[in-house]
Amino acid sequence: MMTETMRDRNGLTEQEFLQRYDASIYERPSVTVDMLIFTVFDKEQVNYRKLPEKSLQLLLIKRGEHPYLGQWALPGGFVSMRESIEEAAQRELKSEANIENLYMEQLFTWGDVARDPRTRVISSSYMALVDRTALDVKAGDDAEDARWFEVNYQVFQEKKTILEGGYEFERLIKITLKHEAELLTATVKITTTITGRTRRISREIVGSHGLAFDHAKIMDYAIERLRNKIEYTDIAFHLMPPLFTLSELQQVYEVILGKELLAAAFRRKLAPMVTETNEFTKDAGHRPSKLYRFNPNWENT
Amino acid sequence: MMTETMRDRNGLTEQEFLQRYDASIYERPSVTVDMLIFTVFDKEQVNYRKLPEKSLQLLLIKRGEHPYLGQWALPGGFVSMRESIEEAAQRELKSEANIENLYMEQLFTWGDVARDPRTRVISSSYMALVDRTALDVKAGDDAEDARWFEVNYQVFQEKKTILEGGYEFERLIKITLKHEAELLTATVKITTTITGRTRRISREIVGSHGLAFDHAKIMDYAIERLRNKIEYTDIAFHLMPPLFTLSELQQVYEVILGKELLAAAFRRKLAPMVTETNEFTKDAGHRPSKLYRFNPNWENT
DNA sequence: TCAATAGTGTCTATTAGACAGTATACC
C-alpha cells in the first residue's frame, strides 16, 4: 500500500501534508514522569544473635518550590520533546539515584485534570527496584534534599455493600513513610464497584500529611503492583545483592507482602530461581547460612 | 503543614506563585488515547449440528487523512485540556462503539519520539471488552469506515541466546486481522534481555501491512495482556451476553488463549463465577445446554 | 438411530500449607 503517493481530500500527498502540519494550534498538556524507587535496608540489629530486620524504602524529595513547598514528593520531571518517556524515566533515575541499568517498569499514567495546580500535567509513573549495596551512598543525601523513607502499608478498613446485581467494595489503605523524625502519612480509599457488566476501580486520597500532589495515590498503586508481581515473577531479586542467603530473601518477601511466610514452602518455591555457592555467612551468632545467587535461566530448565 | 502561607526563595506564597506561573514557555507533546475494543462474534455455522465457532474481533478505523491515509488504525483521539485521560477514553468509546458503562482498562502509555510523523504524540492505550449483543449494530458500519476485524495471534518463532550472566529471548509474533476481503498483517519482535540484575523488554514492528502508526505493537501488547488476565480474573464475562452456556464461555476462553481446554477442568474452575438458571438452549441438534449468568459476588462466598 | 454436544466421576500429578525435628555456629 503506497500511502506515500496517495492524495487526501485536499489533494495533498503525505509529504506535503506533513510539511504543512501545524501542531501548535491545539493546547497541549505537560507530560512528566514520576519515579517510585524502592530498595530494602537492614534496620538496627537488636543484639548480636538476632538477624537485623529489613525495611522497604522509597526515595522522596523535599520540594524547594511551590506548589507543595516543603512537602515530600516522588522524584520526577518533565519529558522533553527529544526523548521518549522511557528515556526521561532513565534520566531521572540516573540523576536521583545515580543508577543505570536496573529494573524499571511503567506502572500507570495519571491524567486527572486538576492533579497539578500549576497547569495540566499528565504523569507516567515508573517503578524501579534497586539493590542498596549498589547504591551510590551520596544519592539520597545530597543538596537536593532526597531521602529514603521507610514504607509501611496497611489495609485498615474494608467495607462491602451489596448492590442490585453486584456490590461495592471499599478499602481504606494507610501509608506511612518514616525517615528519622520525619513522619508522612496518607490514607487512600479504593472503591471497586461491580454492577452487572461493569467494573470500576477508583482511588481517592482521603487524607495526606506531608505528601505533595496525588503522590499518595501513586504510591498505593505501586505498592499494590509490587506486592502482586513479587508473587509470580522474579523481580524481588533486583532488590538483592549479588550474594544473599535464603533467609534474607525471605525477609524481603515478608516485608513487601506484609506477612510472615513458612520457610519450608518458601525455599521449595524459590529453589529453582537460585544457584547455591560454596560460601557461607560468618560471625552470625548462630548457624551460618549458605549464600546463593540469582539464576537468570531458571524459567527454562 | 501550612504550605499556603509559606514563601519560596522569591518570597512568593503558593497563591502568588500559581498566579504568575506561565506554562506556555515549555514545548509540550500532544496526548491521545488509543482504544482497543474487543468483542467476540459467532462465525458461520457449518451445519445444523455443529456449534458455530467463535472469533475474537477488534474494531479498526480506516484513515481518511494523512498520515497513513487509507490504512487501518485503532480508534482514538486527542485528550482535551478539560477532560481526564479516562474521560477521553470513555468519550471515544461512546463515539466509536456507542457503548457506555463497560469494562475498560488502561494498558500502557507509548511515548517514543517518532511514533507519529506529524508531531510528538504520547498515547495512552485502553482496552475495552464488549458483549456483541449489547452493541449498537450501526457502530462498526458507519460513514467513518469503522470495521470489526477478526484477530489472529500467533507466536511463530522463538529464539533463545545464552549471554554471559543471562540470556536474550526473542519471540516473533504474527498478528492477522481479517474483515471480508481485507487482510492486514503485522509481525512484532519481542526481545527480552536478562543480564545480571537487569531485565529489558522491547517490542519492535518488523513488518506491517495495512496498519497505521505503531498500532501493531499496541495490539500485541493488548492481546498479551488479555490472554494473561483472562486466566486469573473474570474479565471474560464482559464479552458474554447476560445468559450464556458454559460451552460458549469455554469457546471464548479458547479463542482468546489460542488453545483447547478440557471441559471438566474448565467447568470446575469457573463454577464459582456463575449462577445457573432454569433455562436451556433450544433447537440445538443435540443435547440442550443449561444457561448461566455471571455471579458478581463469586470472590467472597 | 446417530451425530454432536452436555455434563459427571474419578484417578493421578503437582503444588502449597503446616509443623515437627535435626543441624550448627557463636558467645
Next chain:
DNA sequence: GGTATACTGTCTAATAGACACTATTGA
C-alpha cells in the same frame, strides 16, 4: 550450654490435568 537461625522430611489439603463414561436432543 543455650540461643537463635539454618535446613529437611513428611503429612495433608487443594487444585489442575487426563480421560472415560453417561445423558440428551433434533433430524
